Amino acid sequence: MIDTGSTDATSISQPLHGVRAIVLGGLPAGTIAGSLLSDLGAEVIHVSSPRGGDPLAHRPPVVNNESLAWQIIARSSKSATCNLDDEAGVHLLRELLEHVDVVIESFGPGGLEGYGLETASFPASVVLVRISAYGQDGPYSAYSGDDLTSLAFSGLAHLTGHRGGAPVPLATAIADYLCAVACSQATISSLVGRVATGRGDVIDASLYGAALRITEWAVPAADRLGTDRTREGNFPRNAAPLGVYSSKDDQYVAIVGGTDANFQRLVDAMQDPAISDPRFKTPSQRSQQADELNAMVRAWAAALTIEELETKCLASGVPFGRVYTARDLSTDPHFVQRGDLTSVENRSTGPVIQPSPYPLFVGSPTPPPLAPSALGADNEYVWVDVAGRTSEELAADTSRGRI
Amino acid sequence: MTAISTASLSNGPRPLEGVIVLELGSRIASVFASGILAEQGATVIKVEDPSGGDVLRTVNPFDGKQSLFFAAEDRNRKSVTLNLRHPTGQELFRELASKADVLCENFRPGTMERWHLGPSDVNPELIYARVSVFGQDGPYSERPGLDLLGVGYGGLLYMTGPADQPPVKSSVTISDHITAMFLSQAVTAALYRQRVTGDNSGVVIDASLYGSILRTLEATLAEYAATGVAPARGRSRPFDSAPAGMFLTADDSWIAVSGGSDVAFTNIARLLGQTQWVGDPLFSSMQLRFENAPALNAVLADWLRQRTADEAIGILREFDVPVSRVNSAVDLLNDAHVTARNDLPEFNDHTIGPLRLPAPYPRFANFSAPREGAPTLGEHNREVWGELVGISADRLETLKSEGVI
Numbered sequence: 024m025i026d027t028g029s030t031d032a033t034s035i036s037q038p039l040h041g042v043r044a045i046v047l048g049g050l051p052a053g054t055i056a057g058s059l060l061s062d063l064g065a066e067v068i069h070v071s072s073p074r075g076g077d078p079l080a081h082r083p084p085v086v087n088n089e090s091l092a093w094q095i096i097a098r099s100s101k102s103a104t105c106n107l108d109d110e111a112g113v114h115l116l117r118e119l120l121e122h123v124d125v126v127i128e129s130f131g132p133g134g135l136e137g138y139g140l141e142t143a144s145f146p147a148s149v150v151l152v153r154i155s156a157y158g159q160d161g162p163y164s165a166y167s168g169d170d171l172t173s174l175a176f177s178g179l180a181h182l183t184g185h186r187g188g189a190p191v192p193l194a195t196a197i198a199d200y201l202c203a204v205a206c207s208q209a210t211i212s213s214l215v216g217r218v219a220t221g222r223g224d225v226i227d228a229s230l231y232g233a234a235l236r237i238t239e240w241a242v243p244a245a246d247r248l249g250t251d252r253t254r255e256g257n258f259p260r261n262a263a264p265l266g267v268y269s270s271k272d273d274q275y276v277a278i279v280g281g282t283d284a285n286f287q288r289l290v291d292a293m294q295d296p297a298i299s300d301p302r303f304k305t306p307s308q309r310s311q312q313a314d315e316l317n318a319m320v321r322a323w324a325a326a327l328t329i330e331e332l333e334t335k336c337l338a339s340g341v342p343f344g345r346v347y348t349a350r351d352l353s354t355d356p357h358f359v360q361r362g363d364l365t366s367v368e369n370r371s372t373g374p375v376i377q378p379s380p381y382p383l384f385v386g387s388p389t390p391p392p393l394a395p396s397a398l399g400a401d402n403e404y405v406w407v408d409v410a411g412r413t414s415e416e417l418a419a420d421t422s423r424g425r426i
Numbered sequence: 427m428t429a430i431s432t433a434s435l436s437n438g439p440r441p442l443e444g445v446i447v448l449e450l451g452s453r454i455a456s457v458f459a460s461g462i463l464a465e466q467g468a469t470v471i472k473v474e475d476p477s478g479g480d481v482l483r484t485v486n487p488f489d490g491k492q493s494l495f496f497a498a499e500d501r502n503r504k505s506v507t508l509n510l511r512h513p514t515g516q517e518l519f520r521e522l523a524s525k526a527d528v529l530c531e532n533f534r535p536g537t538m539e540r541w542h543l544g545p546s547d548v549n550p551e552l553i554y555a556r557v558s559v560f561g562q563d564g565p566y567s568e569r570p571g572l573d574l575l576g577v578g579y580g581g582l583l584y585m586t587g588p589a590d591q592p593p594v595k596s597s598v599t600i601s602d603h604i605t606a607m608f609l610s611q612a613v614t615a616a617l618y619r620q621r622v623t624g625d626n627s628g629v630v631i632d633a634s635l636y637g638s639i640l641r642t643l644e645a646t647l648a649e650y651a652a653t654g655v656a657p658a659r660g661r662s663r664p665f666d667s668a669p670a671g672m673f674l675t676a677d678d679s680w681i682a683v684s685g686g687s688d689v690a691f692t693n694i695a696r697l698l699g700q701t702q703w704v705g706d707p708l709f710s711s712m713q714l715r716f717e718n719a720p721a722l723n724a725v726l727a728d729w730l731r732q733r734t735a736d737e738a739i740g741i742l743r744e745f746d747v748p749v750s751r752v753n754s755a756v757d758l759l760n761d762a763h764v765t766a767r768n769d770l771p772e773f774n775d776h777t778i779g780p781l782r783l784p785a786p787y788p789r790f791a792n793f794s795a796p797r798e799g800a801p802t803l804g805e806h807n808r809e810v811w812g813e814l815v816g817i818s819a820d821r822l823e824t825l826k827s828e829g830v831i
Contacts (some may be wrong), residue, residue, distance in 0.1 A: 038615035041622070051665070063615045078688065083664040084645050085713040086652040091645035092665060152788075156748070163763040166743055168684075171666055172750040175682035180672065181754045183596040185587070190672050190680050190752045193596060194585030194663055195642040201604060202788075205462075208611035209788050211618050212466045216441025216792075218621040224441070228788035235769060236787040237458075237603040238755070240487060240494040242770055245755035246782040247489045252755055255597050261486040265574070267583070267592060275584070275593055277574045282481070285570075310486065337569065342559075344575035346584045346593055349650035349657055352640065357564040363640055364647065376651045381641040382605075382612050382633035385562070 034390045037064025042214065043409075045070050045119065046100070048129030049078050051170070051196060052230060053154045054096045055203035056127050060210065061099040062380035062389065065125070068405055069097065069395075070116065073104035073426060076398040089372045097395035098367065098377070103405035104398065104426045107138045112425045119410045120145055124223075125210055129154040132164045142225060150213040150223035152206050158229035168230055173198035177234035178241055186256040201233035262306070263313035264289065267346065268324035270332055277344035278320060278336065282306065285341060292339035293323050362388075369394040402426055438792040440467025445617065447528040448473055449503060450510075452480045453572070454599055455557040455635065456530035457499050458606035463528070463613065464502035465786040465795040471526075471810055472500065472801070473519070476507040476831060479803040492777035497800045501773055501783065504806035507831050510541050514830045521815050523548040528613055532557040535567045551626040553616045555609050561634035573635065576601030580639025581646060589660020605638040661719070662686070667712040668719035669694060669726040672752065679735035680752035683726060683742060686715055693745040698729055775799030807831060 034040065042065040046057040054077070057067040071077045082092040105119075106112035117140070120126070126149055128135055135142060135153075142151060153159055156168030157176075171192055174180040179198070180190040206228050213224040241252040257267040262281030270276055280289035283306065290299045298319050303309050309316055324332055329345070336343035345351070353376070358364060361383075366374040380389040406412045406426060420426045445468040449460040457472075457480070464470045474480055482496045489497075508522075509515040523529060526549065531538060535558050538544045545554045556562060559571035560579075577583045577600055587594035609631065616629045644665070650656050662668050667686025675681060685694035695703040703722070709715050715722060730738050735751055742749040751757065758764050759782070768785060775781040776799055786795035811817045811831065825831040 038612075038619040059611065063612075081712055083667060083713040083716045084649045084652075085711070086649065091648040091652065095644050095648065157763060158767055158789075161763045161766040166748075167690075167746055168748045168750065169666075169687075171663075171670060171684045172682045172748045175672070175680075175750040175752045178753050178755055178758055179596065179598060180682060180752050181680075181757075182598050183586070183594070185591060185594050188591070188594075189588070189674075191587055191594060192663060192666075192672065192682070193582060193600065194657075194659070195582055195639075195644060195646070196663070196665060197582075197600060197604070197642060200642040201607060204604065204607040204611055205787055208462065208607060208614055209466070209790065211611065211614040212441045212463075213790070215614060215618050215621055216439065218618075220439065222792070224793075225791035226788050227791070229767075232769065232785070232787040232789075233607075235758070236784045237598060237600075238784060239598055240498050241598075241755040242758065242784055243489070243494040243498055243781050244487050245759055246770075247494065247778070248487060250487065252597070257592065257595055259597065267574075267578075267595060269592070275578075277578045277583075279572060279574060306484070307486075340570055342569075342571040342575060344571060344578040346578045347581050348584050349581060349643075349646050352581050352643075353647060353650060357560065357566045358640075360564045361561055361634070361637075363637055376647045377645075378637075378641045378643055378647070381637045382608055382631050383561070384612070384616075385630035385632050387629075 034064065036387050037389065039063040039065040039211070042066070042125065043068070043123045044125035044127060045123050046127045048134070050129035050154055051079055051096060052199045052202040052206065053127045053129040054079055055199060056152065056154070056206040057100055058096055058098050059203060059207040060125070062392065066101070067099065068101045068103055068401065070103050070105050070119070071398060073106055073399065073424065087372060091375060094367070094369060094372065094375045094394060095377045098392040100395045101401035101405065102396040102398050103402050106425050109425050110139070111423070113139050115406065115410070115420065115425060116140065119405065120149060122409050123149065124214065125150045125152070127152045127154065127206065131155050132159045147222050148217060150210050150217070150226070152210055152226045152228060154202065154206060154228045154230070156230050158232065159227045170196040170199045170230070173230040173234055177231040178238045179234045182238065182241065182252060182254050184254040184256065186254065190254065198230055198234045201237065202228055202230050205233045258313060258317050260313060261310050263309045264316040264320045266317055268321050270324055270329040271326055272328045274329040275346040276324060276329060276332055277346065278324065279342035280320070281309070288339045288341045292335045292341050295319065295323065365391050367392050367394055437794070440793045443467035445469070445528065446471065446526040447530065448523060448526045450529065450531040450533070452532065453482050454499055454602035455606045455609070456532040456555070457482070458603055459555065459557070459609040459613070460530045461499065461502055462607065462610040470503035471806070472503045472505045473508050474505055474803060476509055476804070476829065479505070479507070483803070489778050492775065497775050497778070497781055498783055500800040502796050502798050503801060504810060505801035505803055506807050506810045507804040509830050510543065512830050514825070514828070516542050518815070518830065519543055520548055523552060525814055526552060527617065528553045528555060530555045530557070530609070534558065534570065535562045545628065545630045550628050552628045553613050553631070554628060555613050555631045555633070557605055557609060557633050557635070559635045561637065562632045573599035573602040576605065576635025576639055579636035581643055582639045585657055585659055587659045589658070593659060601635040601639050604642065605633050605635050608638050608641070609633045662716055664716050668715045669722035671723055673727050673730045675730050675735040675738055676732055677734045681730070681735050681739060682750050682752060683730070684748040685726065686712060688712070690747045691715060694726070694747050697741060697745040697747065698725055700725060771797060773797045773799040776801050776805060
């Protein structure tokens with residue numbers, strides 16, 4: 024743990040030190056994007072309804088009545104409340120906009136405008152990121168959606184699963200995270216441009232678009248070759264032998280021998296004359312006989328323990344991987360040495376173990392994240408210190424239900 | 427509508443215009459990271475080995491002579507050839523790096539240093555972005571690997587797939603791509619800091635493939651710490667709650683339905699005629715619905731099996747329950763929304779001509795992203811080595827004959 028000497032999670036050496044962002048709306052991707060900006064040193068403020076707050080604050084898994092997910096996706100964020108159903112609340116938010124660099128909103132198309140917050144009236148310097156399930160325009164733009172439906176819509180779910188089996192959702196919120204990282208990157212890019220122009224930008228981010236962006240050759244192959252790529256499980260057709268196999272002691276292992284160099288290394292590791300057959304000489308020969316080759320590797324793997332396989336593969340330089348569980352991740356010495364996990368103190372739950380800020384800036388360690396503020400805990404700071412209201416006005420706004 | 431119109435401002439300056447990025451990548455991660463920067467105006471120069479270039483150029487499927495995998499990943503960049511194993515090549519690289527702002531590389535840790543091209547050997551103002559499977563240090567850092575290992579060590583693979591079957595990987599390289607996104611974000615943040623502070627000192631960024639996956643695990647580790655049970659395959663994803671998942675319809679189509687949030691649950695209970703669900707203490711929170719998912723999912727699965735995908739999607743949308751068809755690439759090319767938003771625009775591939783690829787993401791109102799296709803090997807040697815670095819045509823010929831370029 025690094026002693027920053029203050030209660031602020033950010034440090035002056037962090038790249039986004041001095042940037043202030045507010046997060047509005049309830050989509051996880053917006054909250055996650057906020058946490059990514061705060062990992063880089065930005066001050067991130069959730070502005071939520073005083074009634075009930077953020078629905079994500081109840082996102083499972085819940086342990087001892089506390090959402091562990093919220094502790095992590097909203098980490099280091101401050102919290103202010105503002106009732107946007109009240110015209111005076113909208114006016115307050117407008118005042119706050121004069122003092123922020125970035126707005127991330129996920130009310131859905133027309134949502135901000137519905138509150139009377141016309142985006143054309145935002146300060147020109149503000150970077151506005153609009154996250155919605157299907158983007159700000161197009162025939163589906165009014166439909167709701169989330170990580171799961173975006174995996175499906177984008178094509179990623181169709182490309183994930185066992186061959187011939189059901190499409191399966193990836194087990195973490197990959198569509199949300201792809202969207203969030205892209206939004207955070209685009210926000211910072213817009214801030215770079217703003218240094219020269221003084222102008223922010225309006226960014227339209229659908230939940231599905233980032234997942235679609237990474238579907239590799241599926242679209243051009245459909246366009247040019249008329250082939251419709253589908254899920255091929257653990258054994259791809261265009262590279263072999265390669266896949267996820269089982270060891271003698273029932274552990275899953277990844278073994279990669281697709282390229283010429285890796286195949287030769289695997290031949291050395293296996294010491295099986297059958298696999299050094301000239302029929303398997305080139306990558307295209309190997310991919311044509313992928314099933315046969317993968318069966319040979321499967322049989323080899325099934326006869327050895329995971330330790331034996333790892334030793335043999337590493338000795339020959341074959342890419343070899345274990346399939347880690349949360350337990351493995353929590354104890355692995357490599358992860359410990361690199362500081363990949365962080366424990367964040369939380370008054371009600373105790374320490375919450377979570378992924379550290381990623382990636383690493385070599386030589387400038389990132390301060391550890393903080394637990395998110397409770398709903399409205401930073402009202403005094405946000406409305407008085409930042410937005411410039413007086414303490415008397417704050418008291419009046421509070422008693423009238425505006426914040 | 428008062429939203430700023432995309433059309434009226436789309437010719438504005440791109441925020442990363444003037445930024446020069448050297449991409450020393452192969453396959454995907456550092457290639458895609460630099461590709462994102464290119465979408466926002468950076469000039470990306472891909473430095474490839476003269477003996478054949480990026481290995482992705484040789485990966486199936488092909489359209490004629492062009493790998494469509496390469497065409498998709500390597501858009502919007504210039505290609506130059508350079509033999510980094512050759513001392514003259516190393517010298518030329520240092521010259522090129524002195525003109526650049528960013529370098530993205532994904533060699534095994536220690537390789538660049540062995541070539542005298544490590545962070546302390548090149549332009550001290552460079553943002554030096556490094557991708558590797560296990561990171562630049564730690565006990566596993568020198569091990570070989572690729573995307574699949576990132577997904578495996580990062581904890582995603584173990585949890586993905588049906589309960590009664592082995593874990594299953596996506597056919598798409600997830601850790602390569604998401605690592606690239608995180609890396610481009612960190613690079614952009616470093617550029618921002620240089621611009622704002624005027625301190626142009628270089629930065630080294632260390633991105634492991636497993637680390638990007640780990641960053642998406644959210645509460646998986648905290649849940650394990652609290653319960654002592656490592657989350658496994660085959661349950662709903664906890665953040666989905668229930669009823670939710672992939673379901674088969676009467677016409678044998680797969681659709682994804684997400685009815686676990688408080689709002690969607692109330693709506694789907696009404697739609698399914700199960701209004702008693704709403705007051706049931708077994709289902710009164712997202713967490714409880716997650717714990718009691720099988721009972722809820724069974725009712726939804728039955729209902730969907732009796733309806734076609736179109737019919738079911740129509741009804742679920744009417745009740746504001748998140749739903750989508752599980753689209754294939756052909757479905758996407760024919761989808762009305764994808765068409766209206768121009769999500770699959772045409773690029774100009776330098777080998778095969780017009781080619782439809784996923785659109786730049788996200789979209790900015792102030793400028794339009796470039797749509798240049800992938801370059802041929804060494805296509806920009808004259809432009810980059812001649813004009814940017816200032817090498818004469820004669821010397822270029824000599825370097826070529828010596829196998830340096």
